[in-house]
Amino acid sequence: MTLDPVVLFFVFGLLAGLLKSELKLPPALYETLSILLLLAIGLHGGVELAEQASARLLGQSALVLALGVVLPILAFGLLRGLRFDRVNAAAVAAHYGSVSAGTFAVVVAFMVSKGIDFESYMPLFVAILEVPAILVGIVLAKGISRDTNWKELGREIFLGKSIMLLLGGLVIGAIAGKEGIKPLEPLYTSMFKPVLAFFLLEMGLIASGQLGSLKQFGLRLLGFALFMPLLGALIGALLGRFMGLSLGGTAMLATLAASASYIAVPAALRLALPEANPSLSLTASLGITFPFNILIGIPLYLALAEQLIAWGL
Amino acid sequence: MPARNRTLLTVICEAALEKKLVADLEQLGAPGWTISDARGRGGRGVRSAGWDTEGNIRLEIICSEELAERIAEHLQQRYYANYAMVCYLSQVRVLRPEKF
Numbered sequence: 001m002t003l004d005p006v007v008l009f010f011v012f013g014l015l016a017g018l019l020k021s022e023l024k025l026p027p028a029l030y031e032t033l034s035i036l037l038l039l040a041i042g043l044h045g046g047v048e049l050a051e052q053a054s055a056r057l058l059g060q061s062a063l064v065l066a067l068g069v070v071l072p073i074l075a076f077g078l079l080r081g082l083r084f085d086r087v088n089a090a091a092v093a094a095h096y097g098s099v100s101a102g103t104f105a106v107v108v109a110f111m112v113s114k115g116i117d118f119e120s121y122m123p124l125f126v127a128i129l130e131v132p133a134i135l136v137g138i139v140l141a142k143g144i145s146r147d148t149n150w151k152e153l154g155r156e157i158f159l160g161k162s163i164m165l166l167l168g169g170l171v172i173g174a175i176a177g178k179e180g181i182k183p184l185e186p187l188y189t190s191m192f193k194p195v196l197a198f199f200l201l202e203m204g205l206i207a208s209g210q211l212g213s214l215k216q217f218g219l220r221l222l223g224f225a226l227f228m229p230l231l232g233a234l235i236g237a238l239l240g241r242f243m244g245l246s247l248g249g250t251a252m253l254a255t256l257a258a259s260a261s262y263i264a265v266p267a268a269l270r271l272a273l274p275e276a277n278p279s280l281s282l283t284a285s286l287g288i289t290f291p292f293n294i295l296i297g298i299p300l301y302l303a304l305a306e307q308l309i310a311w312g313l
Numbered sequence: 314m315p316a317r318n319r320t321l322l323t324v325i326c327e328a329a330l331e332k333k334l335v336a337d338l339e340q341l342g343a344p345g346w347t348i349s350d351a352r353g354r355g356g357r358g359v360r361s362a363g364w365d366t367e368g369n370i371r372l373e374i375i376c377s378e379e380l381a382e383r384i385a386e387h388l389q390q391r392y393y394a395n396y397a398m399v400c401y402l403s404q405v406r407v408l409r410p411e412k413f
Contacts, residue, residue, distance in 0.1 A: 270329040274395035 006109055009197040010294055013204020018211070025202045033199040034263075036187070037105050038162055040195070041123045042169020044188040047181050048120030050174040057121060060243050064125045064253075067239055068132035071257060072097025074235075075228055076140050082220045087141045091269050091276035094137025095285045096228050098261035099129045101162055102203060103293050105196050107255040110298050111248045118248030122256075127166045129256055131157055134268050141273055156268045163264070203290065210287030213279055221280065225288035229258035233301045240305065241313045250305040251298075258301060259293055260285035317410035320381035321373060324388060325351055326398035328368035337391070338374065341384055344413055346374045355397065369397070375405060375413045 003011075016023045072093040079089035104126050111118050134157050157163075173181060214222065236257025240250030262285045266278055324334070331348065338346055351371040374384065381402050392398050407413055 267329065270327070271333070 004110060004113060006106065006193060006197045006200055007294055010200040010204045010207075010291070013201040013206075014208050014291065015204075017205045017208025023205065025198075025205065030199070030202045030206075033195055033202065034102070035161075035165060036195050037192075037199055038101055038165035039169045040188040040192055041101065041105060041108065041126070042166040043173040043181065043184065044169075045121055045123030045166075046170035046173020047176070047178055048173075049124065049170060050177055052121070057124075061124065061128055063239060063243055064128050065132060067236065067257060068097055068129045069136055071232055071235070072133040072136040072140070074231065075224075076137075078224060078228065078231075082224060084220070087273065087275045088277055088280055090137045090141035091273055091278075092224070092281045092284055093140060094133045094269060095262070095265045095281045096232065096260045096289075097129075097133025097136060098131075098265045099126055099256050100259040100261055100285070100290060100293075101126055101166070101263075102199065103255060103259035103290060103298075104252075105192075106200070106294055107252050107298050109193055109196055110302075111252065114302075116248040116251075116302075117246055118252050119245055122249065122252050123166055123170060125253065125256060127163055127170070130160075130163055130261065130264055133261075134265055134272075137265075137269065138272050141276070153268065153272050156271060157264070160264045160267065200294070207286050207291050210279075210283050213283045214287055217280060217283060221284050222288060225260075225284040226292060229260070229289050229293055229297055232257035232259075233297065233304060237301065237304050237308055238313070241308050247302075247305055247309060250308065251302040254301040254304060255293065255298055258289075258297055260289045262286040262290065316406040316408055318404055319375050319407045319410065319413045320378040321375050321403050321405040322381040322384055322400060323403070324372040324374075324398065324400040325353070325369055326372070326392070326400075327396050328370045330392065330396060330398075331370055334372060334388075337387065338384070341380070341387060343374050343380065343384060344376055346372055348372050355399065375407060377413070378402075 013023075075093035075096040076089050079092055080086070084092070104122075108118075108122075138153070176184075233254040237250050237254035239257075240253040243253075245253060262282060266282060269276060269281070270278055326334070328350070335346075335348075349371050351369040353369065374381065376384075385400055385402060388398065388400055
């Protein structure tokens with residue numbers, strides 16, 4: 001199996017960072033690239049969504065929402081088993097229940113380059129999965145507490161950058177339809193991979209910075225950050241089969257369940273759960289789980305989906 | 314024109330706090346403030362401002378000594394325990410004291 005060149009860009013960034021190279025992309029570029037990716041993913045999903053919206057999709061969305069509630073609870077249990085304190089366990093669990101749009105972009109590129117079809121409304125699931133884990137995490141940490149400012153938190157979560165861009169793209173795509181969107185199509189066809197490549201280069205640099213703090217937290221965190229994506233992927237893949245998704249869709253839902261947030265959740269939790277140590281969660285999700293999913297996880301989850309289908313599940 | 318003494322309160326803290334701090338300042342009646350991006354290193358490690366969650370801001374307020382102390386105390390109570398934050402007061406001489 002050959003590595004996709006976009007993944008090589010990630011490895012390049014990782015190495016450059018580990019070698020303490022001078023290489024640094026301007027923060028504004030990273031911001032721009034992530035906005036482009038999220039909009040492109042949303043638009044693509046929206047165009048297809050308009051063509052195949054159905055009542056079945058509602059039921060599937062509800063199941064995905066439930067997945068977003070179950071995953072952080074499982075992660076919380078695991079972390080408590082590893083003797084993390086309650087607040088930090090809840091914060092890390094919130095990251096792992098939520099999703100990483102960057103990982104999603106890579107799995108999209110992976111499926112396209114392998115020529116495997118997937119349900120085009122997957123971006124909707126990305127948006128759905130992003131929210132519940134944050135709320136579950138906060139409740140796990142403090143119970144339904146009076147000193148949480150739910151209104152402010154709601155604004156932070158639902159009007160956060162990534163959700164807005166994904167949903168905005170979805171709606172614009174759905175309204176414009178296939179014909180209308182033609183002039184913008186390069187966003188998610190020919191332009192998608194170059195943008196993803198630069199984005200992953202920057203992600204490699206950022207991830208290498210997080211790896212440095214791993215020493216501080218030790219093997220327990222490493223173990224969790226490698227085991228949790230596998231468990232999540234298994235649950236995601238089984239749910240995908242239960243929902244009757246295609247091979248590509250099953251592998252993608254597995255990848256989503258395996259991925260951990262590093263943008264939306266840290267920002268929301270920093271305000272809602274200030275007692276938690278933010279670098280603990282970021283080291284796990286960005287330093288370990290993200291690289292693991294990009295380099296090893298995604299092909300593995302595809303193989304898992306193939307195996308489940310072969311068993312007739 | 315004679316220069317008058319006022320107090321400059323400088324706060325350096327996590328960028329995540331910006332919205333909250335601005336709301337606090339409005340409520341406490343600060344006459345005005347300036348916010349800029351900052352990076353550096355302190356008790357909570359390197360704050361490189363490489364991206365969103367790692368940034369710092371520097372917040373500067375010029376006001377009367379009494380108000381500056383009130384704001385500093387408020388910040389200390391609300392944020393010191395859980396956030397990366399430093400604040401310090403200094404005497405400055407301003408023209409047009411009625412503005413501050």
